[in-house]
Amino acid sequence: MKKSVLLGTLAAVGVLAGAASAGTLDDVKANGVLKCGVSTGLAGFASPDANGRWEGFDVAVCRAVAAAVLGDGDAVQFVPLSTKVRFTALNSGEIDMLSRVTTWTFSRDVDLGLTFAGVNYYDGQGFMVRKDLGVGSATELDGATVCITTGTTTELNLADYFRANGMSYEPVPIETNAEAQLQYLSGACDVFTTDASALAATRATFASPDEHMVLPEIISKEPLGPVVREGDEPWSDIVRWTLNALITAEEKGVTQANVAELAASAGGDPEINRLLGTEGDLGAMLGLEADWAANAIAAVGNYGEVFEVNVGESTAIGLSRGLNALWTQGGLIYTPPFR
Amino acid sequence: MTQEPYVRTEMLSEQPAPSGQTGIVKWMRVNLFSSISNSIISLLTILVVIFALYEFLPWMLQPSWGAESLRECLNDPNITGACWGVINDRFNQLMFGFYPHESQWRPLLAFVLMLVAVAPVLFDKLPRKMVWFSALYPFLGVWLLWGGTIWGPLMVIAGFVIGVVVHKVLSNIVGSLAAIILSVLVTILWWLYGVGSIAGALSGIAPIGIAEVSSSDFGGLMLSITIGVSGIALSLPIGIVLALGRQSDMFVIKLLSVGFIEFIRGVPLITLLFTASVLLNFFLPPGTNFDLVLRVIIMVTIFASAYMAEVIRGGLAALPTGQYEAADALGLDYWQSMQLIIMPQALKISIPGIVGTFIGLFKDTTLVSIIGLLDPVGLIVSIQGTSDWNGIVWELYTFIALMFWVFTFSMSRYSMYLENKLKTSH
Numbered sequence: 001m002k003k004s005v006l007l008g009t010l011a012a013v014g015v016l017a018g019a020a021s022a023g024t025l026d027d028v029k030a031n032g033v034l035k036c037g038v039s040t041g042l043a044g045f046a047s048p049d050a051n052g053r054w055e056g057f058d059v060a061v062c063r064a065v066a067a068a069v070l071g072d073g074d075a076v077q078f079v080p081l082s083t084k085v086r087f088t089a090l091n092s093g094e095i096d097m098l099s100r101v102t103t104w105t106f107s108r109d110v111d112l113g114l115t116f117a118g119v120n121y122y123d124g125q126g127f128m129v130r131k132d133l134g135v136g137s138a139t140e141l142d143g144a145t146v147c148i149t150t151g152t153t154t155e156l157n158l159a160d161y162f163r164a165n166g167m168s169y170e171p172v173p174i175e176t177n178a179e180a181q182l183q184y185l186s187g188a189c190d191v192f193t194t195d196a197s198a199l200a201a202t203r204a205t206f207a208s209p210d211e212h213m214v215l216p217e218i219i220s221k222e223p224l225g226p227v228v229r230e231g232d233e234p235w236s237d238i239v240r241w242t243l244n245a246l247i248t249a250e251e252k253g254v255t256q257a258n259v260a261e262l263a264a265s266a267g268g269d270p271e272i273n274r275l276l277g278t279e280g281d282l283g284a285m286l287g288l289e290a291d292w293a294a295n296a297i298a299a300v301g302n303y304g305e306v307f308e309v310n311v312g313e314s315t316a317i318g319l320s321r322g323l324n325a326l327w328t329q330g331g332l333i334y335t336p337p338f339r
Numbered sequence: 340m341t342q343e344p345y346v347r348t349e350m351l352s353e354q355p356a357p358s359g360q361t362g363i364v365k366w367m368r369v370n371l372f373s374s375i376s377n378s379i380i381s382l383l384t385i386l387v388v389i390f391a392l393y394e395f396l397p398w399m400l401q402p403s404w405g406a407e408s409l410r411e412c413l414n415d416p417n418i419t420g421a422c423w424g425v426i427n428d429r430f431n432q433l434m435f436g437f438y439p440h441e442s443q444w445r446p447l448l449a450f451v452l453m454l455v456a457v458a459p460v461l462f463d464k465l466p467r468k469m470v471w472f473s474a475l476y477p478f479l480g481v482w483l484l485w486g487g488t489i490w491g492p493l494m495v496i497a498g499f500v501i502g503v504v505v506h507k508v509l510s511n512i513v514g515s516l517a518a519i520i521l522s523v524l525v526t527i528l529w530w531l532y533g534v535g536s537i538a539g540a541l542s543g544i545a546p547i548g549i550a551e552v553s554s555s556d557f558g559g560l561m562l563s564i565t566i567g568v569s570g571i572a573l574s575l576p577i578g579i580v581l582a583l584g585r586q587s588d589m590f591v592i593k594l595l596s597v598g599f600i601e602f603i604r605g606v607p608l609i610t611l612l613f614t615a616s617v618l619l620n621f622f623l624p625p626g627t628n629f630d631l632v633l634r635v636i637i638m639v640t641i642f643a644s645a646y647m648a649e650v651i652r653g654g655l656a657a658l659p660t661g662q663y664e665a666a667d668a669l670g671l672d673y674w675q676s677m678q679l680i681i682m683p684q685a686l687k688i689s690i691p692g693i694v695g696t697f698i699g700l701f702k703d704t705t706l707v708s709i710i711g712l713l714d715p716v717g718l719i720v721s722i723q724g725t726s727d728w729n730g731i732v733w734e735l736y737t738f739i740a741l742m743f744w745v746f747t748f749s750m751s752r753y754s755m756y757l758e759n760k761l762k763t764s765h
Contacts, residue, residue: 040711041724048713048721050428052437052556056724077555080711080721085617089711092620178723178732205730207413316410316726 024096024228024235025287028069033077036062037095040080042177043201044311044319045101054078057310058099061120061226061243064296065097068242068288073299083152087112090229097239098227101195103153108227115232117239119225120303122323122332124218125157126196128203131213133190138217142167147180147189149173154194157220177202195222201317238286244335245293248275249302251326251335256301263294274338282338303333399737408727421734429722433738436558436713442486442550446561449483452476453568461753477572484557484565488548490538495530502526554632558713560742565632566714567701567746570639574700575693577640578647579686583677585652596648603645609706611638616710635707643700650696654689655681687761694754698747705743715739 028034038046038058046056054076063073079095090098091113101123102108104116129135138161148155150173162169172189174180181202184192192199196218203209226243228236249255252272254262259276266278273279277290286292300306304326311319325331358364371381398420406412406424413422426433435443456476459469478492506522513521542548557565584596603611615634623629658681666676686693708717719735722728 039724040708040713040717041721043724043726043729045724047724048432048437049725050432051440052432077553079555080713080717082709082711085613085710088617089620092617094617094620176720178720178730181730182732201726201729204726205409316729 024232025069025238028096032070033075034062034066034069034097035077035079035095036065037079037081037086037089037098037100038062039100040082042101042198043205044197044315044317046078046080046099048078055310057121057306058101058226060300060306060310061099062097064246064300065226065239065242067295067299068245068292069238071289071295073295087114090114090227093229096228096235100227101224102227104223104225105153113230114227115230115236117226117228117236118243119223119332120243121197121224123195123197123222123224124323125154125193125220125222126199126218127215128184128192128199128212129190129215131211135215138215138219139165139167141169141191143169144191145170145172145189146191146193147172147174147183148193149177149180150175153220153222158193161219181205197311197317197319200319201311204316204318234287238288241286242293242296245275245296245338246300246303246306247326247333247335248338249293249297250304250333251328254297254302256298256305259294259297263291271338409729409731410727421737422731423734425722425728425731425734426738428727429718432722433559433715433718433742435561436718437556438552438558438561439550439556442552445483445486445549445552449480450561450564452483453480456480461757483549484552485554486549486551488538488542488546490541490545490547491534494534494538494541498526498529498534501529554630557632559718560715562632562707562712562714563701563704563743564746566636566639566704566707569636570643570700570704571697573636573640574643574647574696577644578651579682581644581648582651582655585648586655600645600648603641604649608639608642608703609709611642612706612710614638631712635710635712639700639704642703643696646696646699647693650689650692651685653692654685654687657688658684690754690758690761694750698750701746701750702743715742 036059038054038056041047042056042058044056045058046054048054059078062076062078066076067073079089081089081095081098081100086098086100086102087108089095097117099120101121102116103123104119108114109116127138127141129141135141141162146158146169148158148171155171155173158169158171169191172183174183177194177198180192180194183189185206192202194202196214199214203212203214206212226239228239248271249259252269252275254272254275262272263276263278266273270279274282276294277283277292281290283290283292289295301309304321307319307321307324308314311317313320321329321331323332325333327334355361359368372378401418401420401423403412403415403418403420403422403424404427406415406418406422407428409422409425412418412424431440431443435446438446453476455469456473459465459467459473475496478496482489482492502522502525505525506518509521510518512518581596581600584592585600587593587596612635615638616631619629619634662680662684663676666680669676671679705714705716707714708720711717713721716739719732719739722735723731
């Protein structure tokens with residue numbers, strides 16, 4: 001049977017190669033499942049539990065989009081992707097969207113043919129040191145040995161930062177985060193540097209987290225967000241506004257618990273009404289059902305709930321909202337109005 | 340007076356050998372302390388082994404089997420070493436990946452049947468009729484793993500039957516060569532256009548089948564074995580054909596074989612895997628769903644075949660020319676001489692190399708973690724990504740190393756058994 005599939009495929013190549021692809025939205029609707037690229041495993045952001053169900057902050061974005069488009073937050077096929085293949089997988093059409101702690105940079109946006117559909121997490125590169133090192137600030141790290149993961153923006157940021165501050169350092173290049181934890185704990189390096197969220201997650205796994213501290217300096221901007229292929233505006237609109245819907249829901253106090261009640265009939269707040277489809281026709285403009293946003297919120301909760309459940313202070317990772325608080329609470333999370 | 344010389348009148352009974360010449364003492368004297376340098380090496384090795392066990396055993400023997408998270412192990416004063424709870428918690432996942440729970444008997448059954456299917460190939464004392472089961476196994480195995488209607492595999496098998504029948508009928512009418520070509524053509528056309536629709540129609544009439552499982556649910560050791568066994572089973576015949584092709588007198592065949600082998604051997608496996616996982620998508624029409632696991636199996640097979648061909652060519656080259664000439668002198672044609680004279684000897688010489696390639700291939704399957712397939716090594720990252728087990732490392736690697744060792748060690752043992760059995764230079 002498999003052989004016939006293969007042969008049939010090869011025969012079909014010649015016939016279909018010229019045919020243009022329909023929009024991603026039509027493809028997703030036709031398949032009845034959203035193919036979403038995620039990390040192969042990153043604490044708090046994406047990982048399968050013992051039953052194989054994917055959980056995490058990035059995973060929630062996939063589920064929200066699936067719920068908005070297909071009405072079912074579980075209609076997602078998660079495609080675990082390594083750093084190396086993530087963009088090719090997206091560009092080749094193997095996945096419909098990528099939600100994999102991907103930093104929005106100029107060259108990725110402009111040169112690689114990608115469209116970033118927003119920012120779901122504002123991260124930045126930080127440093128972790130042992131407390132007994134007696135260092136209180138990154139500017140005192142002159143001459144330190146530093147564990148860094150190679151091939152990432154982290155490496156370049158580190159070089160820039162030390163040069164700008166006239167300091168020297170000894171790099172200890174490392175392939176994966178798990179290896180970096182071991183090297184740091186075994187004392188192979190004084191400092192471990194990576195995104196601050198990952199530092200917090202790493203520190204939480206130590207036998208005695210209190211002996212280690214994350215320095216206050218954040219030396220780079222790492223806005224992480226979902227990515228789609230360039231040139232499919234209707235689809236990037238859907239991903240962007242699904243994310244915005246989660247944020248607006250937090251602003252307006254729409255939660256997973258009360259969304260069904262609020263979406264049942266038009267209430268007093270016109271923006272909530274427009275968001276949940278009880279007024280206006282925003283859903284139809286996106287090519288979706290009127291209750292698209294209500295479905296997304298019902299599936300994963302609003303932005304604040306997603307944050308709290310996956311990486312928030314109640315979890316082992318224990319990140320505070322910081323930059324990722326709503327703009328009304330001193331953070332950067334802001335969305336254009338639903339109008 | 341004549342003195343009687345002393346003559347023993349009865350035989351002395353057999354005495355036990357001196358204690359230094361028997362049992363463990365002799366073994367140690369011969370093997371470990373036969374000379375000064377040997378003694379030094381032995382003592383040092385024993386010290387290293389003791390030291391390693393002294394360091395490793397206390398870490399390993401921990402009452403941590405029931406722990407449900409790394410945090411629990413860290414907080415428990417009784418646990419000072421390995422946190423084996425992760426293996427307990429994720430055992431199922433490490434074995435089957437995301438394969439649905441209620442269907443996990445299928446890969447298990449497929450594995451057991453695989454052992455049954457390879458048994459007659461491995462051990463010649465078993466009844467020969469079992470080979471028929473071995474021939475059917477590939478279809479049965481694929482059906483058990485991926486599921487779906489029973490009619491698909493049956494219709495593919497029917498293709499072979501159709502080919503044979505067409506050949507039988509036509510060979511009397513149009514001659515042997517034309518009959519072969521036509522029967523192959525008919526079979527391929529059947530697979531391309533007949534199988535899908537007829538299997539569909541039949542399953543409409545008699546819906547016999549099991550739940551379909553998508554390749555994306557494959558993972559863990561089961562994925563490694565699926566890729567490894569398919570690669571091993573396919574690469575040996577392809578490798579033999581390539582090795583023969585490389586030695587062929589026919590220029591085009593030789594050129595194609597050499598080109599294929601040298602090209603594939605010149606490219607790292609990981610490049611082929613990247614090609615399979617990302618590049619192929621650019622060439623295939625949008626929307627085609629060409630199974631990733633199938634793509635990987637094809638690439639791994641291609642890669643192993645090239646190496647296999649060279650290993651077997653080594654065996655062919657080691658045979659004296661006299662063997663080829665003797666085969667010719669007996670009046671055997673090419674296929675007969677290869678089948679009866681050359682290959683049995685060449686393959687026997689190549690056994691260590693062939694098994695070495697198999698073991699290498701099986702271990703290489705862990706490379707698929709780089710393209711995001713969740714084989715045991717890929718699952719390590721996933722398991723570390725959960726908040727329960729973030730930070731766990733050695734326990735998982737130790738367990739996976741052990742799993743792989745069981746397989747590779749049995750392969751290596753079998754190859755030694757086979758070499759002994761086939762040894763003719765007494």
